[in-house]
Amino acid sequence: MVDHSSHAFNRGLLEFLQASPTPFHAAENIAAQLTLAGFQPLVEGERWSLKPGGKYWVMRNGSSVIGFIYGREPMETDGIRMVGAHTDSPCLKVKPQPDLSSQGYAQLGVEVYGGALLAPWFDRDLSMAGRVSYRDGEGRIRSGLVDFKLPVAVVPSLAIHLDREANRQRSINPQKELPPLLLSEIDGVDQPSFRERLKAQLLAEQPSLTVDEVLDFEISLYDTQPPALIGLAQDFLASARLDNLLSCYVGLQSLLQADDRHSTLLVCNDHEEVGSASACGAKGPMLQQFLERLVPETETRMRVLDASLMISADNAHGVHPNFADRHDDNHGPRLNRGPVIKVNANQRYATTSEGSALFRDLAERADVPVQTFVSRTDMECGSTIGPITSAEVGVKTLDVGVPTFAMHSIRELAGRDDAAYLHQILNEFYRYPHPPGQS
Template identity: 40%
Template sequence: MNFPRYSFFIRRQVQYQKNVEGFLNFINKSPTAFHCVDNVKKTLTSAGFKELRENEQWNVEPLGKYFVIKNGSCLAAFAVGGKYQHGNGFALTATHTDSPHLRVKPVSKRDSCGYLQVNVECYGGGIWHTWFDRDLTLAGRVFFRKENGKIRDHLVHINRPIIRVPTIAIHLKRDTNEKLEINKQDNLQAVLALKTEEELNKSTKKDETCSTEKKSGSEAKKHHSQLLELLASECNCQVDDIINFDLMLADTQPSCVGGLNNEFIYSGRLDNQMSAYCAIEGLVKSLDTLPDETFIRGALLYDNEEIGSESAQGAQSEFTQHILRRITRDEHERSIANSFLVSADMAHAIHPNYSSLHDRDHQPSLSDGGVVLKTNCNNRYATTAFTSTVIKEIARLSNVPIQEFCMRNDMPCGTTVGPILSSRLGMYTVDVGAPQLSMHSIREMTSTQALEHYLVFFQGFYKNFKQVHNSIEH
């Protein structure tokens, strides 16, 4: 006996289940914007899309399927209609890949009261009390130097709980339930391990640690050795080969279906990875009608929406215009893609009478600290892990020391022309400066050593940029 309506219902339920499972699988593998874009890339490649490079010539043709990636965290995908002609226009969707999170600072090494801690920065407008007492891990990307001298990046997602931000016991803060106050600088620092474990490791790895610090300079002094060893293991490289990283704290509890009738999805990052997933799936599944299409279909996945979109990979950048204009014009955008901008503006040296106004791990010195590399994950500075990797390599080849600056979490951060130029031009940008005191006074001060480092740095930039640029693998 035939029950067509019942068969349709069964088929629909099966497809519904596959859709839910597909999304959960996607979002569980996307703890960061970098992982999200990497997973989208795999989906598009499987569907026959071809990756285009910003610094290469393009040949966009009808029925062609393409995608472009920026910074590893922004992606633009396009499918050209079989009947498309120049001037017909585009049918676009736009989403974003980022979500509020805690991010590891450029100098993360902390120890207090017998605990090893990781210094973190707040990205976006998160509800930070929900990050307490969660079993957290680390995810992101690591830049390291290969044996042949090439530089590459590797996605990491530590598959176990290794970090936690514990709450204070109610016995020690009786008004917690009546008045919840979080000092983002002091109360959100994450616990990585017990200090006694580090001491035990030091006894067996003393020689290795000394060797590592000699080879990798100050990197081994900025982060706990155990953390660097874990990252090296994930990347299958040596600790002293690690140059830099973008690391975020991420929940280890997987996204899942819940509710009495399984009617809910419990997950982080629904805003806005759910939109990103659906936009890409919609584009891929519409390909069967592409031969008759007269438009170019596209999906734009931006990064940094949660913090204002003003970045080279944000929606306020020229990235989208570059992509669209290259359908008919190429050379200008190729030049932009191969360019690099150093935004130079003086930096705040540590003040002996106001040292508490600096993050204790980011205190630029006027003596022998070197050129200041400025980082702010809310994009008040344009520096990214990639652009700072480039500048650290240039500084290394130029024999110029680099010191890190990152603002306290509980104080507003100033800005420079860097974010503006980065977003308007769609150009890779880094923010640096020379340390000084009495900024904006009629009589300011710096040091002769700072001047010397600054002069050598700029000369080294012009001489060594080509070598570093050519060493980066794509």
């Protein structure tokens, strides 16, 4: 069970969430922790020489990461214990030509990334972060990360006096109503363009760079309110991007604690919230190509996959006390009652009875409670990287996650104990003594 006297795990999680406002920052922070723990970086464009007992990581697009421990047990009989999560979250992204001016205010053109709840984005202290691609003083194209950190933007609500139906019937037009305010313009004074502001920010964060011109960027807005433990007993964890940086962090900490007896892997993919169809997404070839380089011979690789199992960790819907009727009466997960096995008859989740049985066994070994989620039969079900990874790679997969409120909001809510519970189960998974893919 979770030791309530120690908050070290949650402190680390809160720090990771605060330091990872975009998938680029999340991947960089994951890679930094792996490197600090002795994992060696791999470059996809170079020749690899992977050896039993070695620890490695590889990154693609600066936003997806694989961490891997090459176990000393033979993989073709022992398999690979895999955990998958995703680095992206729904948000507002800045458009390529974003500079807007209206009624004496400088604004930004934005588009909605993923299935975001839009109403919570109003009246928040917003900052900006992401990747900037630029030409340096020698004419080479390079990229760097920026994070403004300070609140530099806001999307103000329309006063109820001007929208009397706001509390009864309210729809949001993202093109018209979401462009955030940056500043008040001064008549006759030219303001720097957004690209010029990015150049200044990049140089402020990395003064040693030579930046001739910002050529392009991938910038997201985010809420500056820091993650926190809240509630009368501080038994809730509130933060942006819990879906799904919480799972990335939990999987990372379990991998860092794994030994080199068994082969263990963590993959954190980008672009899950928009379908995963990219070179670095779960529907792309990143994991498959890693496994092909790890085990080049096809028949041996098939034997490895047959003995392997993937746990897809992505947050689950906790039963909301104000909206309990949105859940099946027998499948309403509660916060702080343990991780959730996610099941769907139409394969929106990849869980099978064999996979869920293994997860229950792992939970018993860890002395951790487990719950189950199934959608109401009259409601559509979301999905994860689980079915995608299972279909693309051919590895048996199950879907799990910690119960969460307000999923896809600018600020989500999870239980204080559930991340640590999942961490304990994944620790058991990474040292499970039998081939996890073979019942």
